[in-house]
Amino acid sequence: MKIQSRISPAAYKSEDFIGKYQKLIKDTVIPYQYTVLCDEAPDTEKSHVVQNFVNAGKAVKGEDVGDGFYGMVFQDSDAAKWIEAAAYSLADFPDAELEKTVDELIEKIEAAQDTDGYLNTYFTIKDKDKRWTNLSEGHELYCSGHMMEAACAYYEVTGKRVLLDVMLRNAEHIYNHFIAEGHEGYPGHPEVELALMKMYRCTGNKHCLELAEHFINVRGVDKHFYEKEKEKYDWTVWGNNRSDYDYQQSGKPVREQTDATGHSVRAVYLYTGMADLASETNDKSLFDACKTLWNSITQKRMYITGGIGSTVIGEAFSVDYDLPSDTAYAETCASIGLMFFASRMLENEVNSEYADIMETAFYNTVLAGMQLDGKRFFYVNPLEIIPGISGVSPTHRHDLTERPKWYTCACCPPNAARLISSFGQYAYGENDTTAFCHLFAGGTVEFRNGMKLACKTAYPYDFTVTYKIEKGGTIAVRIPAWSKNYTVELNGETKSMSAEKGYVYISVEDGDSVKLILDGTPRFVYASTKVPELSGKTALCRGPLVYCFEGADNENDVLSVSLKRGGKVNIGSFDNNLLSGTVQLTAEAVRREDSNTLYSSDAPIEKEYTAVAVPYYTWGNRGENQMRVWMNEMR
């Protein structure tokens, strides 16, 4: 079958659950984040990112801007991700004023580009001579990558090419440095690979494809590259350990890597680029490597919420089955990256296992990363919070009980904004003949192949999805693994359809109506007994949603509650006033009386209890209180 590809950014118009989120991004997140980027948000961590571009523009003109840079070495990327989010948002919600704001920011960025195509405010303001001398930590390629993504998005939505041309010049500059001039090296923080693939797809520029391929192919061939770089140019940003090959995903050529290791965002960004290149070039060995790494993540190193990178030490993958709930790192950006990786895997192989994980990551970790009002953000997404320990204990300092506003390292908030506002590109795909429905999202979609459909659903709180076909062809609809049963109706008639790698393929004509009924029965989920943290525990899920138990609903104490094996679970009705609209589940449980001594050999006293669960993505929206995903279970 011909490769499946993403739909164009403007092809999906959202409604319902996703529509509400995209509206929140447009109304609250994008404006708020812009005030942050401009340092106009009160009581908020200083960003300086816009000013950095202004100052870099002056520096390019030879003006002395002194100490004119502020922020992390990768500060530029915050602006890039914001532009990308704004671009996707403009596709849904045309807004001349926002577009003007973006155009003005792009002007500043353009002005900050050096005559040779180089673009990075940190190096341009602070020290031009250090360009390309610290790939390990310098994040120049990372920042370029994000700006390339922004450029493609903005061009695709608005047709405006100013930023795209800036980034084509920048890509050419990078090409000259690494390929024409033959300088060694590969990105410390992968990102440019996937971005160059976007640039190639958007512009057809062969140098972009060649560069992406180059960075992927040279990675890890000389595993000592970062060490040699350090010897040659002795300066550092954070004093990274250049010999930590696992952290850097650089110990072996990528095709020989088997375990997902190191900094989890870097890892999945790299794998995304690899999978993208594999589908573009039909590179079987590269796809096989991607599949092995995918399995490493999803079969051994992933939380039930789609969170990855379980340890704060290096924001990294740990070893197999090391998935602590309370000290989890599980960065929001890493789950966003996992969605990228999944979407590119789908372009190699239409298989519901990728879309299942993409959905899990989205509805749980990614959405949990943002407060329901769009104003605060989690970077770290633990599966258990106990006030008094979480955020306080030396090993739990990173696991906060409530979302903070903006961090010095502000990677996650704009990343969530661009992901949510481009949800359609993950939900739908296409090839010449087929419309792929990977995720269930109300709204209309127009495919490049001519097909057109309108989807109606109250997903993820109802499990009936109706596709009204405006222009026919073949529609491929995912059957999630969590749905033990399903029914497909074509124009009201039940069709007996078996799924192929998790998708049902239905030929449809203009005016047809396809209805999918999935099984929304709440289910208890158990982990492999190989996960030490989770033995004896169970989690409650419904559809794509992982549920959690918060103190707010459970007498401020979830620690003493155990769920009953196979106990009855009641599904509440949808409550618009609860947590921006949600459905509670209640489960048969027991509550243990505290012995009030640290250790006691008295038999526990337990009473019947009905435990109340809410979706994980809604946690931490009602003040500091306990939260637990994995509950003890009594048989």
Next chain:
Amino acid sequence: MKIQSRISPAAYKSEDFIGKYQKLIKDTVIPYQYTVLCDEAPDTEKSHVVQNFVNAGKAVKGEDVGDGFYGMVFQDSDAAKWIEAAAYSLADFPDAELEKTVDELIEKIEAAQDTDGYLNTYFTIKDKDKRWTNLSEGHELYCSGHMMEAACAYYEVTGKRVLLDVMLRNAEHIYNHFIAEGHEGYPGHPEVELALMKMYRCTGNKHCLELAEHFINVRGVDKHFYEKEKEKYDWTVWGNNRSDYDYQQSGKPVREQTDATGHSVRAVYLYTGMADLASETNDKSLFDACKTLWNSITQKRMYITGGIGSTVIGEAFSVDYDLPSDTAYAETCASIGLMFFASRMLENEVNSEYADIMETAFYNTVLAGMQLDGKRFFYVNPLEIIPGISGVSPTHRHDLTERPKWYTCACCPPNAARLISSFGQYAYGENDTTAFCHLFAGGTVEFRNGMKLACKTAYPYDFTVTYKIEKGGTIAVRIPAWSKNYTVELNGETKSMSAEKGYVYISVEDGDSVKLILDGTPRFVYASTKVPELSGKTALCRGPLVYCFEGADNENDVLSVSLKRGGKVNIGSFDNNLLSGTVQLTAEAVRREDSNTLYSSDAPIEKEYTAVAVPYYTWGNRGENQMRVWMNEMR
């Protein structure tokens, strides 16, 4: 009632379980450790501690020894703890050759003392000018303290005063510096306080008492002392954070401290000195502070094994109820220190809660610290070990699956040696009228008050303890809290006796026989529901022994095993060939079949299983395998 005090070091002659351990210390540990100290042990971390004293001796004479120091800043203390262990051992096992070896080492130490009484090889060899300029990290007072303890022990056992005189001169030097000359400061690593109390008790030297009192009373009065010191003398050993008052137990005067915080060994050494001073001076406010800190530890911050200091970060106490099994630090030295603290609390108040904890710490964490053959040592004592994660995951690197030989920081092995060889001082106490039996240990005891008894017991594997009274008086025998029932017989006749603060007091005459029968029924122990890590879990204990489940006895997989609530527990017979002689317990359980997927909503398949447990102190003696103390429980 008059204060209870420790018996003299030579008063107890051991037999049975403790006797076997003391023999092991004498035959294996003491000789092995001496070869290490002399750098004559093959394939072992270099110690250099004896050579440091030789070189310091030359330096004192004005010879240039150049780079003659090797090791940690507190390297001297290894020799001190070894001498102390050797002294106690000599009391049980006279050995002219060992005594000669100690005498020769003491000669070297004496030679290393400067003319003004100063004694520390690090500063004497490396830089005399830095003396007393880094109390935060320099460990001079810590090393002096350990050598004082060694001096007292060796004098008390052999009557030889060379080292005692050296340390009296050293104490006088310290007195001059801190009191006569009035230099500010208090010990970075508490230890000298408790040692000075020993010196005072051993010699009657009032300056020792005054110094101990001084260091305790000035601590935390100026909480900025270490910061000011750093400003004045800008040098560092490890770059300690001088503003971490919790870590340093220096944020408040000691009488105002309420939570056990910071480096756990430092904490309990400090509290030991405080409790010692409180009993000596009848200082109620100081005892009250000790009691508050004792409760903080034992009611909120202690593992069931008597392990304390749950986090590797700073080898420190964490917050209340933060007691992870798998990432536990629980240093052997900290549990030894907890025993010190308990023994001093008993001198303030005869109350079984102190002796109960002292016993728990000893039979579990302290004994677990040493391999059964006495040749390898744990510093870190986790309650769960999973090969593949433990020792490997970034957050579990300190939790080793097997005991290593000797560390660069070799604090624990000699500490265990001196503790075990002086077990009698913890087991028995006395005052003018009464012989206190805190712990149950076969052997004979002669009290300063004239009483004399012989104890027979197969404790901790049998719970009948018989005291044959050779010289009568009052015998006070502890009834452990874990023993729900007990019987006391005097000359074969059951006496109805109620315990007073956990002790029964019996008047005995020469020739009487007292028999105590405790309840050795295995028991399931549950933690407070406030401990997140332990909800839904149970531990199996018998007498003072916490049991654990090892892969070696359980099909190499303890993770899939859950114990049945109230299930039958069978007590094996004592097996001399198993783990140096032990009793296995077997418990009704279920074993869950692995779903072989990371997450599954299939109901778990379980089969009946009989789980096998061995005492925690024996774990890790059969190669790398899983180990778990807290097991999931099915009702």
